[in-house]
Amino acid sequence: xxxxxxxxxxxxxxxxxxxxxxxxxxxxxxxxxxxxxxxxxxxxxxxxxxxxxxxxxx
Amino acid sequence: xxxxxxxxxxxxxxxxxxxxxxxxxxxxxxxxxxxxxxxxxxxxxxxxxxxxxxxxxxxxxxxxxxxxxxxxxxxxxxxxxxxxxxxxxxxxxxxxxxxxxxxxxxxxxxxxxxxxxxxxxxxxxxxxxxxxxxxxxxxxxxxxxxxxxxxxxxxxxxxxxxxxxxxxxxxxxxxxxxxxxxxxxxxxxxxxxxxxxxxxxxxxxxxxxxxxxxxxxxxxxxxxxxxxxxxxxxxxxxxxxxxxxxxxxxxxxxxxxxxxxxxxxxxxxxxxxxxxxxxxxxxxxxxxxxxxxxxxxxxxxxxxxxxxxxxxxxxxxxxxxxxxxxxxxxxxxxxxxxxxxxxxxxxxxxxxxxxxxxxxxxxxxxxxxxxxxxxxxxxxxxxxxxxxxxxxxxxxxxxxxxxxxxxxxxxxxxxxxxxxxxxxxxxxxxxxxxxxxxxxxxxxxxxxxxxxxxxxxxxxxxxxxxxxxxxxxxxxxxxxxxxxxxxxxxxxxxxxxxxxxxxxxxxxxxxxxxxxxxxxxxxxxxxxxxxxxxxxxxxxxxxxxxxxxxxxxxxxxxxxxxxxxxxxxxxxxxxxxxx
Numbered sequence: 001x002x003x004x005x006x007x008x009x010x011x012x013x014x015x016x017x018x019x020x021x022x023x024x025x026x027x028x029x030x031x032x033x034x035x036x037x038x039x040x041x042x043x044x045x046x047x048x049x050x051x052x053x054x055x056x057x058x
Numbered sequence: 059x060x061x062x063x064x065x066x067x068x069x070x071x072x073x074x075x076x077x078x079x080x081x082x083x084x085x086x087x088x089x090x091x092x093x094x095x096x097x098x099x100x101x102x103x104x105x106x107x108x109x110x111x112x113x114x115x116x117x118x119x120x121x122x123x124x125x126x127x128x129x130x131x132x133x134x135x136x137x138x139x140x141x142x143x144x145x146x147x148x149x150x151x152x153x154x155x156x157x158x159x160x161x162x163x164x165x166x167x168x169x170x171x172x173x174x175x176x177x178x179x180x181x182x183x184x185x186x187x188x189x190x191x192x193x194x195x196x197x198x199x200x201x202x203x204x205x206x207x208x209x210x211x212x213x214x215x216x217x218x219x220x221x222x223x224x225x226x227x228x229x230x231x232x233x234x235x236x237x238x239x240x241x242x243x244x245x246x247x248x249x250x251x252x253x254x255x256x257x258x259x260x261x262x263x264x265x266x267x268x269x270x271x272x273x274x275x276x277x278x279x280x281x282x283x284x285x286x287x288x289x290x291x292x293x294x295x296x297x298x299x300x301x302x303x304x305x306x307x308x309x310x311x312x313x314x315x316x317x318x319x320x321x322x323x324x325x326x327x328x329x330x331x332x333x334x335x336x337x338x339x340x341x342x343x344x345x346x347x348x349x350x351x352x353x354x355x356x357x358x359x360x361x362x363x364x365x366x367x368x369x370x371x372x373x374x375x376x377x378x379x380x381x382x383x384x385x386x387x388x389x390x391x392x393x394x395x396x397x398x399x400x401x402x403x404x405x406x407x408x409x410x411x412x413x414x415x416x417x418x419x420x421x422x423x424x425x426x427x428x429x430x431x432x433x434x435x436x437x438x439x440x441x442x443x444x445x446x447x448x449x450x451x452x453x454x455x456x457x458x459x460x461x462x463x464x465x466x467x468x469x470x471x472x473x474x475x476x477x478x479x480x481x482x483x484x485x486x487x488x489x490x491x492x493x494x495x496x497x498x499x500x501x502x503x504x505x506x507x508x509x510x511x512x513x514x515x516x517x518x519x520x521x522x523x524x525x526x527x528x529x530x531x532x533x534x535x536x537x538x539x540x541x542x543x544x545x546x547x548x549x550x551x552x553x554x555x556x557x558x559x560x561x562x563x564x565x566x567x568x569x570x571x572x573x574x575x576x577x578x579x580x581x582x583x584x585x586x587x588x589x590x591x592x593x594x595x596x597x598x599x600x601x602x603x604x605x606x607x608x609x610x611x612x613x614x615x616x617x618x619x620x621x622x623x624x625x626x627x628x629x630x631x632x633x634x635x636x637x
Contacts, residue, residue, distance in 0.1 A: 036583040037443075041366035043579060044436040045373055047429050047542075052377065055420035 079150055083208060084141040086148055087134055090203040094196055097162060098127070122231060123189060129227025135311070136223070137216045144215075154202035161195035252294035253278050259338045260289070264345060280341075285348030285356070287341065295337040298369060302333040305373050309380065321386040329376050336368035354447030363444035370440075424557040425546060427467040432542035434459040435535065449511035454526040460534035471541070475609040482612035485603045486619025489596045493620065494627060496588060497636065506635035527637065528625045536617035539576075543597060544604045544613050548572035562608035564601065573597030596620065 080086055165188045200209070213220050257278055264271045264280070273280045278289040287293075306326045310317060343364065348356035380386065438459035442452035464471070512520050544564075549556035551568035573594045580593030596617075604613035628636050 037362055037366050037440075039578050039581060040436055040439065041370060044433060044440070045370050047433045047436070048370070048374055049377055050421055051426055051429055051433065052374075053421050054423050054425055 081147045083144045083146070083148060083204065083212060084138065086203045086208075087141065087212075090200055091130060091134060093199060093203070094127075094130075097165075097192070097195070097199075124234070125224075125227040125231045127227075128230035128234075129223045132226040132230075133219060133223035137212070137219055140216055141212060144212075148204065148208055151202040151205060154198045158195050158198035158202055161191050161198065165191045165195065250278075250291070250294075252296055253289050253291060256289050256294045256338060256341065260341045260345070263338065263342050267346070268349065281345050282349045284351075285345060285353055287344055287348070289341065293337075293341070295334050298333040298337050298365060298372075299330055301369050302329045302372055302376075305329075305369075306376055309377065313380070316388055317380065318386050318388055322380065325376060325379060325386070329372055332375070333368065333372050336372065337365070340364040340368060352447070355445060358448060359443045359446040359450075363440050367440050367444065422555055422557055424470070427470040428541045428546035428557075430467065431460050431463040431534075431538035434463040435538055447511070448507040449515075449523075451523070453523060453530070457526050457530040457534055460530070460538045464534065464537060474545075474611075476611040476614070477609055478611035478615035479607065479609075481606050482603045482615030483619045485599045485612075485616040487623065489599045489616065489620040490623040490627075492595055493592050493624065494636075496592075497633065506633075506637075508637060509632060509634040512634070524629070528622075528629075531621040531625050532618050536614045536621060540600065540604070540610060540613045540617055543572050543576045543579075544601055545610060547575060548601060548604075560608055561604050561610065564605050569598065569601040569605070573601060576600075 080089055168188055168191075204212070254275070257273065257275060257280055260280055261271055261273050268282055270282050271280070272282060272286065279286050280289065281287055303326070306329050310322055310326070340360075344356050344360060347360055435456050438455040442450050442455045445452050512523065515523070544561070546556060548564050548568045548571075549559040549561075551571050552559050552563075552565060574597070576597030577590045577592070577594030580589045580596075582589055600613045600616050603616040604610065606612055624636060628634060
């Protein structure tokens, strides 16, 4: 039951996020998140997460 | 003899092309999904609309073409672990793919035709013709990526998942329509709830600091007599909500073996609440900046950058919170010797895994020296853009951010071979010529507000700005970008221990992938195909320079020479659009 709930909520989150992103984002305007900066922003986020994910020995 | 050689050559080419594609079922499913998503976006001019509306319980729904897309996302998510275990090699249907390309070419020609407006092309405002062509194209692509026999086996192996996915697709489509009402101004009870909420939250904060706040709830306008903004549907916080929800859901899904549920789910509403608050702060700051006499900064720079800055802050805080809060982790943070999130797959993720396995998790520590200078430039770019109008007056921040981080990591980086030969600069000249060729054939420079903004400055300020712009283009950017894209990314595609891979042993695939990412990074907007192609070609040339003698110096020299020549072109011809 707990496992099903975990999966169902995960799917619901992804689904709602995708829905809202698809509805909200307009590629040709500059609202809350500017699409022209999307690649730089996602690169900065992905790079920062990778740097935070380094191995550290005790 | 010749036919033997040619057939061997053909089979070798087929082997190379096949090795570039995922070989197993799960990878093919992802390939199919990615290609459909790309075609869906670009065949419909980025509008992301498929035709077809129906009215249900008085609500006009969104196009029902979205149902199969949502259903496929659910199908793939829930069947992931079952198909991951299937390691049988799957053939790629080249004939199906060829016919698929023909259909897509027809769709694209109609799209371009309707944009250009030639009279002999049938105008298709609702996209019905393109949709009816897209349907067989998608079926052909599905059969090219995954043969019919494998589809049947995949569906059978997951029981009634196809039915659940279809139902979830319908639910997602209808739910999406209902959610959309929260930020659109349709005439329903719940319409524009988010816009109204944001409007009154902004007024509550502004009233504390500004005595003359003006508000018009019917048009969602708020500000002062000197500067006003309209809180449009897209500005109401919905996009931040959507991005945060997507990021947090994918994160918890991917690292699900690490966390306790439902405790971990509590962080999602926390992230959404923080995102909402930061959007309110962003709207208030927009009005403060505009009211203080800097409407250009408010309208152009801050408006564009602040939303992304908020999202990046929330995403990083969320990722760190999931690592450090012991009550939501299966593995307590103290028991783990790592700072970041471990990968979900592998024995090292399990509690009590032997120390030698745990040592294998995470990225190599060398990543910092290769990536941080480039990330510092990106971070400085967001800060300087947020504080700028048409002229990015804080551009020097990018130079100093890169220079300081390079200086900090120099003890680690100085062991690289920074010498260069003739090939590096020659590759740089070639890249410049290819880069500038489209501009050369256009015969006149594209209009750019940068030239006018620079002309309005005093000579000292203008030349100081240009000096930093050229210094960054020729010194810090080539070093930081080559370290990130060639030094790290191209080798990271080969293995996790990227610093153990020599520059001479970069593979064709790793070079192509890193060059494609380099091309993406040079797009000025999501439809900028020209710079995507030019950036990718430049990445290939710089990779060739690096691989030639395995020296970082050659790649940096190539990059620096091309940027230097571009700077000379901009200054010599006044073609500011190239910057």
